[in-house]
Amino acid sequence: MEKIAVAIVDDQNIFRQMLSRSIALSGEFAVTGTYENGVEFIKSLTEGHPAPHIATIDIDMPEMNGMELNAKIQADYPHIKTIILSQHTEERIIANMIHAGAAAYLDKGCKQEELFLAIKTVYQTGYYMNADTLRSLTRKFTHTDFEPQLPEALSSREVEVLKMICEEYTNVEIAERMHISAKTVDFHRANLLKKTNSRNVVGLIKYALKNKFTSL
Incomplete structure (x- = not known):
């Protein structure tokens, strides 16, 4: 059975390394690469590195932040699904990232089980929505400014x-x-x-x- 290919884009070295190890040890996923920022990740794709099924992306990164990277992926590599993994939990940011095409948005403090569930669900259905994401979307798209x-x-x-x-x-x-x-x-x-x-x-x-x- 094909393993789900995952790339990790995060500028925090320890977090990136620990996440990579955790995902690789799951037995269900294969880590195709880890990158400090969006520029490195896009460079790997242009150089012919195998594209992952899913990329987990931080928002706060130097050179090319998560918002810019997500936009680049949506425009040029739409076959790669993005999961935003960030410490930012503001509803406005969550709703905007989903609106911009991200397949899922998770708090960096989420449990490992939820991250793995999100990866599998995004691979199978193209998206994953937990209660926080649905709440953010509900408040944004049922706002009085929206008919x-x-x-x-x-x-x-x-x-x-x-x-x-x-x-x-x-x-x-x-x-x-x-x-x-x-x-x-x-x-x-x-x-x-x-x-x-x-x-x-x-x-x-x-x-x-x-x-x-x-x-x-």
């Missing part, structure tokens, strides 16, 4: 799929629960993206929050 979008005639099946996407079920799990094929789930997901004008799953979650299809 809910009028749902564009979502079918009952599409609403059901949307709710399960928000609960982090994979396509296979959704198919099993709804007694339909995974291909049909793909069809519903594609329709949801089109009808809600969303680029990805995070967009669907924001749409669901705005229109109260889901809540904390």
Whole structure:
């Protein structure tokens, strides 16, 4: 079975080394490289170093910080999913990073089990949302400055799929629960993206929050 390839980008040497060792010893993941900042990581990719499935990224780094690195990855390497691992827990920052395309946002003080769960979930579904992230998104996208979008005639099946996407079920799990094929789930997901004008799953979650299809 293929191991999930993970790169670590963090300017704190001890933290980076300990995280790398912890991830490597899990047996489920392979660390493709560790980097002090975004410039080093991007350089490794341009030089032909194997791209990871997932990159864990700190925000406060010299030369190229986590926000800049995330934007660079979203633009040039969208196949790499980013997990922000930061000591910043302000809701505004969390919501903005998710809005900018990060697949997950975790506090650096999180438990190892949650980090591993986030890595596996992002690999399987493309995103991971814990209670803090959902709370941040809810407050940002249900703010009085935001008018809910009028749902564009979502079918009952599409609403059901949307709710399960928000609960982090994979396509296979959704198919099993709804007694339909995974291909049909793909069809519903594609329709949801089109009808809600969303680029990805995070967009669907924001749409669901705005229109109260889901809540904390």
